[in-house]
Amino acid sequence: MLNKRYEYYMNLAMRLALKGLSRTSPNPMVGALLVKDGRIIGRGYHEKAGSAHAEIIALDEAGRKAKGATLYVTLEPCAHFGRTPPCVDSIIRSGVKEVIVGMVDPNPLNNGKGIEILRKQGMKVRVGFLEDKLRRMNESFVKYITRKMPFVTVKVAQSLDGRIATKTGESKWITSDRSRIYAHRIRQRYDAIMVGVNTILRDNPRLDSWFSERKSVKIVVDSGLSVPINANIFSRDSKVVIVTVSSLPGQETENRKTLEQKARILEVKEKSGQINIRDMLKKLAQQEITNILVEGGGTLIGTLFDEGLVDKVMFFISPKIIGGKDAIGSVMGRGISRLDSAVKLKNVQLRRLGDDFLIEGYIK
Numbered sequence: 001m002l003n004k005r006y007e008y009y010m011n012l013a014m015r016l017a018l019k020g021l022s023r024t025s026p027n028p029m030v031g032a033l034l035v036k037d038g039r040i041i042g043r044g045y046h047e048k049a050g051s052a053h054a055e056i057i058a059l060d061e062a063g064r065k066a067k068g069a070t071l072y073v074t075l076e077p078c079a080h081f082g083r084t085p086p087c088v089d090s091i092i093r094s095g096v097k098e099v100i101v102g103m104v105d106p107n108p109l110n111n112g113k114g115i116e117i118l119r120k121q122g123m124k125v126r127v128g129f130l131e132d133k134l135r136r137m138n139e140s141f142v143k144y145i146t147r148k149m150p151f152v153t154v155k156v157a158q159s160l161d162g163r164i165a166t167k168t169g170e171s172k173w174i175t176s177d178r179s180r181i182y183a184h185r186i187r188q189r190y191d192a193i194m195v196g197v198n199t200i201l202r203d204n205p206r207l208d209s210w211f212s213e214r215k216s217v218k219i220v221v222d223s224g225l226s227v228p229i230n231a232n233i234f235s236r237d238s239k240v241v242i243v244t245v246s247s248l249p250g251q252e253t254e255n256r257k258t259l260e261q262k263a264r265i266l267e268v269k270e271k272s273g274q275i276n277i278r279d280m281l282k283k284l285a286q287q288e289i290t291n292i293l294v295e296g297g298g299t300l301i302g303t304l305f306d307e308g309l310v311d312k313v314m315f316f317i318s319p320k321i322i323g324g325k326d327a328i329g330s331v332m333g334r335g336i337s338r339l340d341s342a343v344k345l346k347n348v349q350l351r352r353l354g355d356d357f358l359i360e361g362y363i364k
Contacts, residue, residue, distance in 0.1 A: 003129075006100050009033055009072045010129045013102070014137065016045040016054070017074050022189045022214060023048045026288040027083075028075055028141040032058040034096070036069035050083045059094050067095030074134050076105040076127075079114040088117045098124040102134045107145045140291035143311065149281050151291040153190070153312040154301050155183065158330040159322045164298060167326035169202050175318045178354040181210070183316065188212035190293040192241075192284070196300035197222035206232045207295070217241055217289060221300055223275050225265075229258045241287075243280050245270045277307050302333020305343060313345065315359045 016031030024030075024046050032054035034042030042065075044057025052060075055073055059066050077087040077099070091099065099118055104127060105111055118125050135142060140151035157175040158164050165171035173180065187193060187209040193216050199205065200220055207218045218233045219241045227233075233240055240263035259265065268283055269276040284292070294301060294310075304310050315330075336342055345361030352358075 006072075006126065006129050009035055010074065010100065010102050012040075013054075013072045013074050014130060014134060016043060017137065019045050020047055022212070025049065025140070025191050025290050026144065028138040030054040030073065030075045032071065032073040034058050034062045034066055034069045034071055036062075036065060041065045041069060053078065053084060053087050055087045056084075056090055059090055059096075062094075068097050070098040070100060071096045072100045072102075074102040074130075075138070076101050076103070076110060076112070077114040077118070078105065078107075078110050079117050080109045086114075088114050091118065092121050092123075096123065098126075100129060101125060101127045102129050103127075103131045106142050139311075144285060144290040148285050149309075150191070150285050150289050151311050152281070152294060152304060152309055153291070153314060154294045154304065154310050155186065155314045155316070156296070156301070156330045157183070157316045157318070159318055159320045161321050161323060162330050163322040163324075163327040164296060164330045165202065165328040166322055167324045167328075169328070171203055171328075174320065174322075175316045176354045176356050179316045179318075179356045179358070182353055182358070184210040186314070187216060187293060188214055190216055190291050191289045192217040192219050192292045194219040194221065194292050194294045194300070196220070196297045197224070197226055198299065199296040200227055200231055200233065202297075204228075204232050205295075206235055208236065208238075215239060216293075219243060219284070219292070220263075221275055221277075221280070225256050225259060227259060227263075229255065229262065234262050240264070241266050241284075243268060243275060245275050274303075277303055277309060281309060298329050298332035302331050302335070304333075305331060306333040306335075310343075310363050312362050313360070316353070317357045317359065319355055319357075 013031040013033045017029040020029045027049045030046040032044045033040055042058035042062030044054040046054045055077055077091055079086050079088045115125050143149060143151045159174055188211060193207045197220055217239045220227055221243045223245050225244055227242060242259060242263045243266045246267040266283060269279040348361040350359055
């Protein structure tokens with residue numbers, strides 16, 4: 001019964017945490033509840049990086065009533081100075097008697113230290129409730145803070161036979177309006193939207209989200225710096241990053257000088273005459289980009305799979321057959337030689353969107 005009660009309140013705290021969806025990066029989503037005599041006396045969630053943490057908001061709401069209460073928090077309270085002071089100090093001063101922690105903070109700066117400090121102050125601290133759900137909720141933060149790499153989701157809109165464009169390059173529109181609307185809702189969850197330069201040249205997308213005021217960073221992988229200066233990605237005061245390689249010849253062009261006025265040019269290491277994708281992701285993480293939605297094209301997506309850098313996939317599949325050996329495939333790259341080396345999805349979900357289907361799953 002005790003564990004069921006803990007899970008009940010932790011579920012409520014998790015719902016609070018989700019109110020910060022797409023706004024807390026590079027911080028995690030965190031929710032907190034203060035419970036006393038079976039009543040919730042304080043609620044809080046982390047709204048955005050730099051603002052008060054969930055525990056502090058809940059404690060402020062409870063005020064003096066916090067003394068003797070139980071604090072439920074989805075993530076271990078911090079014991080270090082970041083953008084805000086340590087939460088453990090406020091928790092200790094409040095007189096809270098018990099702290100129920102959903103999961104240990106994966107941040108090496110904390111990672112058990114907050115729990116240890118609270119226990120040394122004589123508080124009862126219980127850890128590990130709904131941990132799998134909470135880890136999935138903050139999957140981007142977990143990877144970013146432990147591996148210094150962004151969480152990479154590949155999103156594809158393709159025909160039933162795996163094509164993203166005809167042999168002439170036509171690609172608008174393979175999937176339905178309903179799929180595109182859903183895809184725009186997905187965009188608002190990501191720090192950055194990434195495409196290869198061929199997608200810019202072929203489709204000239206804006207890479208905006210219809211439903212969010214948040215402006216995700218737009219990233220174009222372009223070793224030759226051939227993005228047109230009037231491309232749609234530069235509209236609406238967009239934040240654009242163009243990734244290139246400093247050692248490749250022919251880049252000191254007039255186009256580069258113009259692009260530098262419209263975008264940030266990020267130079268990364270070279271690999272076999274092309275952009276080193278792994279080095280690119282590391283450098284983007286240094287810019288506090290915790291997750292990236294990769295929307296094409298087939299060459300960029302294929303390279304990410306070849307390098308083992310994809311965490312999650314979302315394949316929107318339209319019941320259309322394009323055909324033709326010269327039509328553009330959704331996943332190019334080197335590919336595999338043996339079927340037992342094929343990438344296998346985990347936690348697969350299937351959803352219907354009108355006539356289309358969305359297959360969603362994890363690689364790792």
